[in-house]
Amino acid sequence: MKPIALITGATSGIGKASAQALASDFFLILCGRRRERLEALANELQVKTDVQILNFDVRDKEDVFKNIDGLPSAWKDIDVLINNAGNAHGLSSFHDGSLDDWEAMIDINLKGLLYVSKAIVPDMVHRKKGHIINIGSIAGIDVYPKGNVYCASKSAVDALTRGMRQDLNEYGIKVSEIKPGLVKTEFSKVRFKGDTTRAERVYKGFSPLSAQDVAEVISFMITRPAHVNIADLLLLPTAQAGSTIVYKDQASI
Numbered sequence: 001m002k003p004i005a006l007i008t009g010a011t012s013g014i015g016k017a018s019a020q021a022l023a024s025d026f027f028l029i030l031c032g033r034r035r036e037r038l039e040a041l042a043n044e045l046q047v048k049t050d051v052q053i054l055n056f057d058v059r060d061k062e063d064v065f066k067n068i069d070g071l072p073s074a075w076k077d078i079d080v081l082i083n084n085a086g087n088a089h090g091l092s093s094f095h096d097g098s099l100d101d102w103e104a105m106i107d108i109n110l111k112g113l114l115y116v117s118k119a120i121v122p123d124m125v126h127r128k129k130g131h132i133i134n135i136g137s138i139a140g141i142d143v144y145p146k147g148n149v150y151c152a153s154k155s156a157v158d159a160l161t162r163g164m165r166q167d168l169n170e171y172g173i174k175v176s177e178i179k180p181g182l183v184k185t186e187f188s189k190v191r192f193k194g195d196t197t198r199a200e201r202v203y204k205g206f207s208p209l210s211a212q213d214v215a216e217v218i219s220f221m222i223t224r225p226a227h228v229n230i231a232d233l234l235l236l237p238t239a240q241a242g243s244t245i246v247y248k249d250q251a252s253i
């Protein structure tokens with residue numbers, strides 16, 4: 001019997017790579033909106049471990065609870081929760097920003113994380129056991145121009161992580177946050193609403209982190225001994241020294 005890890009945003013990027021990295025040592029609950037991708041990943045990983053898929057939008061409070069509460073009894077004791085689902089929507093000066101984009105980022109990155117956690121953490125408290133990994137960002141601690149609401153949503157994840165760690169401390173539950181810098185995933189494609197040329201440009205002229213780089217660190221965080229909690233970790237590509245400081249090879253941009 002392996003411990004159970006639930007990963008939100010497992011259809012792409014960091015969440016998918018985390019599922020692949022954890023498959024040997026964990027039973028997996030893979031969550032996301034794109035069902036076909038969940039099914040393809042489940043098929044890939046089923047040779048290594050047992051997999052459940054949950055197909056919901058983290059913004060839909062009722063659906064979050066319905067899906068998680070509806071897990072088969074053998075899957076209810078979730079040991080590790082990876083709150084990864086999230087994205088940036090748009091990159092605009094504050095006064096030009098779209099209300100729809102703002103609401104998407106707050107609803108997904110913050111409220112979605114709250115709904116999923118509320119559906120899972122009370123059981124961890126009851127069992128006095130569990131590990132929550134929140135995916136924050138360098139954006140949550142180093143605001144950059146036009147990042148405004150995305151940065152605010154990740155800053156909220158940072159504050160919330162610290163609050164959760166305090167409140168869950170007496171129950172022996174680990175709460176950790178990893179704050180990656182630039183990771184080449186579908187993140188910029190989503191931010192720029194499908195403009196792949198603009199998205200590709202973000203990662204030109206330097207070596208960004210890969211989703212696998214981040215997943216390896218998440219896997220390391222999760223597999224530390226019971227008395228060790230890597231509470232807060234900033235993970236950057238070597239070329240990055242801050243949200244706006246990235247050393248690029250100008251000739252290849």
Ligand code: NDP
Pocket residue numbers: 008009010011012013014015031032033034056057058059084085086087088108112135136137138179180181182183184185186187188190211
């Ligand atoms: P991707 O776009 O590759 O993956 C995002 C994942 O989130 C997808 O699996 C997507 O699944 C899921 N998701 C998005 N919206 C929803 C929703 N409403 N309901 C359920 N799932 C949703 O980006 P990344 O892998 O880069 O992003 C993962 C996390 O890492 C995010 O929280 C992001 O903010 C953070 N991060 C990313 C960095 C980067 O540079 N890439 C750096 C620092 C942090 P689906 O669309 O199928 O629902």
Ligand code: 8X3
Pocket residue numbers: 136137138139147180181182183187243
């Ligand atoms: C994603 C990294 O710098 O594009 O959180 O906001 S950044």
